[in-house]
Amino acid sequence: MRLHAQLGDKLGGDIHIIRPGAVSHDIGSILGGRGGSNGEGHHVTGARGIVPILESIGYPLLDIVQIQYCILVHRGSLDIVRKTPEARYIATADGWDHLCNMEELWCVGQRDLGMSPEDTYKWLLRKLENDRRKIMSEAWEIISPDYERAQQTLERFCTSIEAG
Numbered sequence: 248m249r250l251h252a253q254l255g256d257k258l259g260g261d262i263h264i265i266r267p268g269a270v271s272h273d274i275g276s277i278l279g280g281r282g283g284s285n286g287e288g289h290h291v292t293g294a295r296g297i298v299p300i301l302e303s304i305g306y307p308l309l310d311i312v313q314i315q316y317c318i319l320v321h322r323g324s325l326d327i328v329r330k331t332p333e334a335r336y337i338a339t340a341d342g343w344d345h346l347c348n349m350e351e352l353w354c355v356g357q358r359d360l361g362m363s364p365e366d367t368y369k370w371l372l373r374k375l376e377n378d379r380r381k382i383m384s385e386a387w388e389i390i391s392p393d394y395e396r397a398q399q400t401l402e403r404f405c406t407s408i409e410a411g
């Protein structure tokens with residue numbers, strides 16, 4: 248929502264799709280675990296699982312389909328063109344959120360995912376690259392200072408690994 252407040256209607260995204268899409272974009276991780284059900288990926292599990300939830304609270308089918316699409320394409324590891332402004336907003340906001348929380352992700356990698364510091368560093372490097380790719384160009388001016396800070400944070404992690 249911070250992104251929408253700063254970019255406003257510049258891209259013509261519908262806030263009634265962006266808001267529920269942003270809130271629920273990772274619901275697949277809750278419904279099926281981090282990798283989604285049967286390893287299909289949390290974006291696929293989430294896109295399927297959100298339908299009965301939104302139906303039960305009376306969302307119109309057309310809105311559900313748009314929200315479903317946003318969930319399906321939100322991941323930075325997917326090298327795809329996001330075809331709606333709402334999907335671009337949500338992917339961008341998600342990437343921005345990662346950039347602003349590198350310290351927390353560093354802990355998630357080791358504490359929750361059980362990775363070594365070296366593997367956590369490599370995971371975050373990949374994540375940073377994926378996040379950069381999925382951030383829409385219109386938002387880059389706003390987000391790039393946080394991207395640079397995230398890079399610096401990763402460099403500090405690397406230094407601490409080397410120092411043992």
Ligand SMILES: [Fe+2]
Pocket residue numbers: 272273289321322
């Ligand atoms: Fe996700």
